[in-house]
Amino acid sequence: MxxxxxxxxxxxxxxxxxxxxxxxxxxxxxxxxxxxxxxxxxxxxxxxxxxxxxxxxxxxxxxxxxxxxxxxxxxxxxxxxxxxxxxxxxxxxxxxxxxxxxxxxxxxxxxxxxxxxxxxxxxxxxxxxxxxxxxxxxxxxxxxxxxxxxxxxxxxxxxxxMDPPADPGAEPLPETLRPMRAVERRRLPRDPDAWGFEFAWGGRRTAAYVEGGRTRFTDARGRAVDGPGGLGSRLGAQLGARPALLDGELATVGGREIYILYDVLHLDGRPLLDVPYRERRDALDGLGLSGSLWQTAPWFPADGEAVRTAAAEQNLPGVLAKRLDSPYEPGEESDAWRFIPTR
Known part of the structure; x- marks a missing residue:
């Protein structure tokens, strides 16, 4: 034998x-x-x-x-x-x-x-x-x-x-999901305390579906695409056994392309689309996702002017303002998310 x-x-x-x-x-x-x-x-x-x-x-x-x-x-x-x-x-x-x-x-x-x-x-x-x-x-x-x-x-x-599901309420990751989009505005919101602010990185919108240590990606139209070499397996290894659907973009930062993460839409068998933006960001930050090929983007509640100034100094295209209480609306352009150019 x-x-x-x-x-x-x-x-x-x-x-x-x-x-x-x-x-x-x-x-x-x-x-x-x-x-x-x-x-x-x-x-x-x-x-x-x-x-x-x-x-x-x-x-x-x-x-x-x-x-x-x-x-x-x-x-x-x-x-x-x-x-x-x-x-x-x-x-x-x-x-x-x-x-x-x-x-x-x-x-x-x-x-x-x-x-x-x-x-x-x-x-x-x-x-x-x-x-x-x-x-x-x-x-x-x-x-x-x-x-x-x-x-x-x-x-x-x-x-x-052989037994029923270990977690009967768990839901599988969706096969595909089109990202939520921001509307463009010239000015920051007048009620900044109701908003969170992020840098706009000017990259390619990319969603990551991580399960069993493996990762697949879709683009801004929900179509399957390849991620940069090594990104999928290494990101999957950091999450381990935790299934997650992440929203972000592939952007050039410091002369190299990295995956910038700024939202989590599904985690541990639970869809988070109806969860407010503030809670989704807290959940994403809690994952501690950081590596040589990916980073969790910073966000700043109620501090739009400072973020816009910093974005201009770094030659970034703009700022994203997101209502703290906003759900995630797949495939929709929503006024709850606003892109404000630096120029």
Whole structure:
């Protein structure tokens, strides 16, 4: 039987069930646990852990204690929250039980290089365990319920949630959404205390749909477009398992193109279109999204004159005034958002 054909019950007789794990790692170079002995500890076969693995491609590792090892699957999009969607789960080498508590940075150049974070852990019960199907009941702090893993081909499996949705009120991200547009005005609003003010960056309007660590983009007309190289995967990695729909634009700042974020329209399964602008901005700021290819734009309640002066000094095209109590109106040009040129 080749390594790619091993099922979760294979005991790795050609060196023990941890032979492949040890063969991929050098204990002198990685902080991961690499036990020396061949004897395996025996637990109650009820420990599970899900680790968020920021490797070359972000994924989540599901590990189940079985016969003294952690039987493991890499799940690129994380565990499904609803029975309507199955997720790919790639069976990987067995890990030692000590890995259930491992968090740390696997060095560059080593197998699985990148940050490993415990996303959830707890206990599980086995309903069925065979080479082609594993049925379990998970009891964690972030994920609980009945799941089945079933083998499709080689190391490729699928994972399916057997219980109803973990969050019945959650809604999926929309397939596409046209952005809200501002009307042009020559003067700042007369009641500045009712408005928030942002810089107008003069870039290309772009929405980002982030889910399962992956990102897709649409343009000002709601059409699918490619983002700059590396932006989608790196932005998705920062949000991790949190689904979000972000509004922003691709603009040239300091001589390089970056993604400027200034609104969040859907977060953690909840549409935010009817939520006031002030609350959406607070939610966006709370995400702490900042990286080399993206930045969360600043905003300034009730301070339009100062923002307009700063925009003119930086040779920006203008200022956006947005009513603090305004909802988001997809595809509409609304007086609740106003573009005021600097010239």
């Amino acid at each position: 080749t390594p790619d054909e091993r099922g979760p019950d294979d005991d790795g007789k050609d060196g023990g069930p941890l032979a492949e794990y040890r063969g991929r790692r050098d204990a002198r170079r990685t902080p991961e646990p690499v036990p020396d002995g061949e004897a395996l500890p025996r637990g109650d076969d009820d420990t599970f852990v899900v680790q968020e693995h920021h490797a070359r491609s972000l994924h989540w590792d599901l590990r189940l204690e079985r016969d003294g090892v952690l039987v493991s699957w890499a799940v690129p999009k994380g565990l499904p929250w609803s029975p309507e969607t199955n997720h790919l789960a790639v069976h990987t080498e067995d890990h030692p039980l000590e890995y259930a508590t491992f968090e740390g940075e696997i060095p560059h150049g080593e197998y699985g290089a990148g940050k490993m974070i415990i996303w959830d852990r707890g206990t599980y019960e086995t309903e069925k365990w065979s080479e082609r199907e594993v049925k379990i009941v998970i009891h964690g702090s972030r994920v609980s319920g009945r799941y089945v893993l079933f083998r499709t081909r080689g190391r490729n499996w699928m994972i399916h949630r």
